[in-house]
Amino acid sequence: MKTVTVKTPLLIFKIAVTIIGIFIATSLAYPLIYVVAQSLLAKEIILTDLVQLLEYGVTLETFSRVLRDPEFYDALKNTLTVAFITILLAIGVVIPAAYGFSRFSFKGRDTLLYIYLIVSQAGGGLGIIAILALYIFMLRLAAYSISLFHLLVLPFIYVSGMVLFQTWLMKSYFDQLPRELDEAAFIDGASWFDTIFKITLPASRAAFIIIALFAFMGAWGEFIVADIMQINTLGRYIYRTGVAGQAGLMNPATYAAASLVFAVPIVVLFTLSQKYIGEAYRRGIVKG
Amino acid sequence: MTRKPPTRKVLFPTKVALLLVLPSLALYLFFNIWPMLFSIGVAFTDATRYNILPSPEKIQDLRNSIACAEYLKTSTQHRENALAIVRNLDETFNIVKESFRGIKGILDTGRARDEITPYALNLTTASRIIKRVRGRIGEVFNCVMFGYPTTLELIPKGILEDLDSLLTVISRVAGSYLYLEHHILYKDVVDGLNLTVKLREFFYKLEVDYEGYMDKYIESAVKELDKLGLKFIGVGNFQRLSTDPRFYNSLYKTLLFVATSVPLKVSVGVLLALLYSTPLIYGKRALRTLLLVPWAMPFLLSAITWKFLLLPNGQLGGALGININVNEWHAFLSYNFFEAWLAYPFIMTVTQGALSGLSRDVIEAALVDGASLRERLFKVVFPLIAKPVTLASILTTGASLQAFLVPLVINGAGPVGEINVPVIGSTTGYKNEMLIVFGYNRIMIDWEYGYAASMYLIVVLIILIYVSLWFTLSRKMR
Numbered sequence: 001m002k003t004v005t006v007k008t009p010l011l012i013f014k015i016a017v018t019i020i021g022i023f024i025a026t027s028l029a030y031p032l033i034y035v036v037a038q039s040l041l042a043k044e045i046i047l048t049d050l051v052q053l054l055e056y057g058v059t060l061e062t063f064s065r066v067l068r069d070p071e072f073y074d075a076l077k078n079t080l081t082v083a084f085i086t087i088l089l090a091i092g093v094v095i096p097a098a099y100g101f102s103r104f105s106f107k108g109r110d111t112l113l114y115i116y117l118i119v120s121q122a123g124g125g126l127g128i129i130a131i132l133a134l135y136i137f138m139l140r141l142a143a144y145s146i147s148l149f150h151l152l153v154l155p156f157i158y159v160s161g162m163v164l165f166q167t168w169l170m171k172s173y174f175d176q177l178p179r180e181l182d183e184a185a186f187i188d189g190a191s192w193f194d195t196i197f198k199i200t201l202p203a204s205r206a207a208f209i210i211i212a213l214f215a216f217m218g219a220w221g222e223f224i225v226a227d228i229m230q231i232n233t234l235g236r237y238i239y240r241t242g243v244a245g246q247a248g249l250m251n252p253a254t255y256a257a258a259s260l261v262f263a264v265p266i267v268v269l270f271t272l273s274q275k276y277i278g279e280a281y282r283r284g285i286v287k288g
Numbered sequence: 289m290t291r292k293p294p295t296r297k298v299l300f301p302t303k304v305a306l307l308l309v310l311p312s313l314a315l316y317l318f319f320n321i322w323p324m325l326f327s328i329g330v331a332f333t334d335a336t337r338y339n340i341l342p343s344p345e346k347i348q349d350l351r352n353s354i355a356c357a358e359y360l361k362t363s364t365q366h367r368e369n370a371l372a373i374v375r376n377l378d379e380t381f382n383i384v385k386e387s388f389r390g391i392k393g394i395l396d397t398g399r400a401r402d403e404i405t406p407y408a409l410n411l412t413t414a415s416r417i418i419k420r421v422r423g424r425i426g427e428v429f430n431c432v433m434f435g436y437p438t439t440l441e442l443i444p445k446g447i448l449e450d451l452d453s454l455l456t457v458i459s460r461v462a463g464s465y466l467y468l469e470h471h472i473l474y475k476d477v478v479d480g481l482n483l484t485v486k487l488r489e490f491f492y493k494l495e496v497d498y499e500g501y502m503d504k505y506i507e508s509a510v511k512e513l514d515k516l517g518l519k520f521i522g523v524g525n526f527q528r529l530s531t532d533p534r535f536y537n538s539l540y541k542t543l544l545f546v547a548t549s550v551p552l553k554v555s556v557g558v559l560l561a562l563l564y565s566t567p568l569i570y571g572k573r574a575l576r577t578l579l580l581v582p583w584a585m586p587f588l589l590s591a592i593t594w595k596f597l598l599l600p601n602g603q604l605g606g607a608l609g610i611n612i613n614v615n616e617w618h619a620f621l622s623y624n625f626f627e628a629w630l631a632y633p634f635i636m637t638v639t640q641g642a643l644s645g646l647s648r649d650v651i652e653a654a655l656v657d658g659a660s661l662r663e664r665l666f667k668v669v670f671p672l673i674a675k676p677v678t679l680a681s682i683l684t685t686g687a688s689l690q691a692f693l694v695p696l697v698i699n700g701a702g703p704v705g706e707i708n709v710p711v712i713g714s715t716t717g718y719k720n721e722m723l724i725v726f727g728y729n730r731i732m733i734d735w736e737y738g739y740a741a742s743m744y745l746i747v748v749l750i751i752l753i754y755v756s757l758w759f760t761l762s763r764k765m766r
Contacts, residue, residue: 018570021563028629029581034603035593046527047598097312104305108479111429121683122755125724126688128745130320130730133327136340136737140326143341160319164311192304221586224693235588243592243697252596263589270584 039063039256046252062257072258075237078151082226082233083219085155090166091208091269093159096168098207101288103182111188113168120165127161128224135228158219173207174200195277213273217266234262289749324748329554333744334521335736335752350513354506354756356431360442361502366428374495376417381488384414384458388481391461395474401466422451437571442505454483484589525742533709534717535743538726545623545722546688553628554681557635562669565643566637576640583633590630591697598622598698612699616719619703622692623720630694631684636660642673682758689754692724692731701725723747 026033038047042057066072101113119126134157160168177200185199186192223235242248242255360366387407394403427433429442441448459482465473493500529535561570564576582590597604600611604625610618695701701718708714721729727747730740 014568014570017563017566017568019577021569022571023574024560024563025578028632029578029616031593031597031629032581032585034597035589038593038596046599046602048601048606093312093315096308100305100308103304104308106305112653118759122751123686123690125686125747126751128690128692128724128728129748132322132731132740132744133330134319135731136330136741137323137326138538139337139341139737157316157319160315165317167312188580190300199621221588223588224696238588238592239697243595244590244700248592249593249599255592256596258527259589259592263586266586267584269369281592 008182033114035256035260039253039260041253044251044253046249062253065254066258066261069258071237072234075101075232075234078232079220079234081151082154082158083216085152086158086219087212087215089155090162090211094163094166094170095201095204095207097163098168099174099196101167101171102174102177103179113171116164116168120168120262130226131157131228138229149230151231152224154229154233155219157225157229158222159203159215161225162218166214170207170211173210174204177204209273213269217269220282221266238262294391313566316727324550327741327744329744330738331525332520333740334519334524335738337737339516339518340737347513348517349438349440350516352379352436353431353440353442354509354513356434356436356438357442357502357506357509357528359434359436360429361499361506364456366434367498370428371498372641373428374491377421377491378488378495380414381484381491383410383417384454385481385484385488386583387411387414388442388461388477388484391465392474392476392481393414395470395477399495404465408465411458411462414726415455415462418451418455418458421453422448425451430630440509442502445578447487448485449488454480454487457483471555481506487678515700521738525739527748529743529746531712533707533712534721534726536709537707537717537719538721538723541620542689542691542719542722545620545691547684549624549627549631549688551680552624553631553684554635554677556628557632557680558639558673558677559638561639561643561673562665565640579636580633582629587630590626591693592627594622594629598625612703614703616703617706619695619699619720622698623691623698626698627688627691627694631687635677635680638676639673642676643669645672679762682761686751686758690724690751691722692728695720695722695725697729723750 013106033050034047037050037053039062040058040060041047042059042061045052045054045056045078047053101109141148181203182195182200185195190199221235223233223239226233227239238255238258243260248255325741360370386672387410390407391404394401394407425443425448431440431442453677457476460468461476462479468476516565558624560579564572565578569575572603585593586636596602598610598612599605600613605612605622610621612619699720701721703719704716706714707717707719724747727740727744728741
């Protein structure tokens with residue numbers, strides 16, 4: 001009897017706190033609910049109340065309009081090309097470097113790693129400044145008839161932006177892989193080439209997956225660098241027309257739908273890769 | 289960053305390590321470091337769109353026309369040819385002018401149109417001379433023929449067009465003066481008179497001071513050519529920056545944004561972490577996942593969503609009664625909302641990580657002990673999260689200091705309006721241009737590369753100061 005009188009108010013209190021908690025969490029997730037609702041709205045107006053969904057009706061026409069837009073496909077093609085090359089380049093550049101940093105001892109290694117960490121944590125502004133500086137430099141090169149404003153240059157720019165943080169992350173990852181593996185192979189008489197390509201790399205499959213995911217998500221979601229470099233990727237297309245331009249205000253439902261279509265691969269990969277990313281962060285950052 | 293010293297023997301030769309590391313370093317150096325160094329140089333030049341990427345054809349055009357003008361000035365033969373055609377022109381123009389005047393007098397006083405006839409005859413004669421001269425100008429001042437191919441004309445295009453217009457007017461007046469409607473004829477006569485006066489003046493100058501004319505032409509072409517070349521202007525850009533109200537406004541808005549957005553996002557993140565860590569809440573795991581929505585959404589999707597929400601006719605903008613397109617502080621407030629929403633998951637996750645060290649037993653023991661909420665917070669929770677939250681706050685300060693995409697996507701760092709800065713002055717500009725946006729707009733909108741580079745040099749210094757502060761602070765806390 002006594003325990004019940006103690007616990008009932010607590011239970012009510014808990015339920016009250018939970019209701020508040022649900023309310024707050026839903027409010028903070030509201031932009032997602034809003035943009036989905038906006039994309040389904042059967043009228044091209046800016047949604048001001050979810051009730052308008054009942055008033056004007058719900059449609060999937062916006063999505064089919066996006067998927068039938070030829071410009072959307074051109075941009076998608078560019079984005080896929082850029083993303084694919086970015087993945088290859090990132091794997092080809094970051095993983096060897098991280099392995100090198102992890103397994104070798106050479107002059108300036110620690111200083112370099114330290115600089116990598118600091119610069120990659122300093123904030124996005126430096127990156128933008130570097131891109132704009134690169135843009136000016138590329139304009140200057142164009143004066144000598146060397147044009148770097150090309151689709152295939154974009155992956156290099158992206159990977160150069162990722163290199164510091166990812167090298168650092170992967171270095172920490174390789175640190176966790178037992179050194180004995182390499183050493184045993186080496187002592188058995190395998191060449192360093194064989195050791196790297198036949199022993200170490202196959203054992204670090206997760207590293208490849210993480211780098212590929214980061215590279216893909218980075219290249220897919222990026223829009224401002226593509227905009228500066230005038231490469232019409234999907235992100236740039238939506239940004240130029242829907243966010244910076246007036247088209248978004250004219251056709252809010254269509255652009256909400258386009259942004260959602262654009263977001264799907266990232267959200268899916270983000271969810272699927274939670275395990276890997278979580279592991280990478282645990283091994284890398286937490287240790288840092 | 290504690291690292292085991294390399295106690296084991298080195299496995300591979302060092303050159304292999306360098307081989308592995310080199311591609312990434314090369315990539316980084318070429319696409320990041322080198323452009324930054326390059327832009328330090330640009331900061332001391334007057335680089336704009338016109339001189340950073342001059343069209344080679346335009347330069348060649350100007351060079352050739354200068355050489356051509358020099359040639360025409362000095363070569364006695366061509367000089368004679370040129371002067372020969374303009375020599376009689378003054379007299380001809382005088383006749384034309386007098387004729388038009390006469391016709392105008394007749395029209396003004398309303399006399400019979402017949403009286404125009406002698407003037408019309410004069411005009412016809414004069415027009416024959418002008419026509420011949422018009423043709424000769426093409427030959428005498430033809431740089432292509434002298435071996436200086438250029439699309440530029442030594443005689444301004446406007447003058448040639450005026451000559452053509454004058455010929456048209458004369459032929460109309462002289463041909464149809466008897467039956468043209470009064471107002472059309474009158475207008476033609478006045479036009480002809482004005483054109484004649486203008487042309488006479490031009491050709492008179494050319495005849496009297498032929499060399500002066502060519503010198504002036506060369507001078508303006510050289511100036512034009514000069515504009516197409518990058519010039520070192522020392523600290524000129526920095527001087528301009530020091531008197532630019534937009535720059536001070538940018539600094540002010542950025543620091544203000546740091547001062548408002550950092551406390552906002554840190555407190556929101558910490559409070560959420562505390563709320564969703566209490567044992568008083570059911571379904572914590574699901575709710576925490578819901579709270580990570582801002583992280584899972586790509587930035588572009590969040591941007592378009594928040595832009596729609598915050599528009600004056602959007603849901604949030606309408607509910608709050610704010611207009612981000614007109615009021616700078618409404619826009620500023622919106623940036624704070626958006627930034628806090630974007631960044632709270634980071635602070636929340638860090639705080640949660642720290643709180644997970646707090647065992648349930650401790651909390652329950654404190655509850656059973658009857659410790660007040662205040663006591664529990666200050667004695668148990670805060671000491672535990674103080675360090676990680678401080679470090680996370682420092683990191684997120686960097687994001688606010690370098691705010692770029694947030695103001696850009698919400699309303700392009702607008703609204704545009706008068707910017708008043710005490711002592712410095714006032715000018716028109718984007719009122720919410722944060723530091724990074726300022727340089728971006730100078731480059732992408734105004735094409736003032738040198739100016740933007742000099743400004744970014746200062747911004748990089750500011751970021752370096754921030755990083756070193758961050759560095760010392762986090763060192764101390766370790």
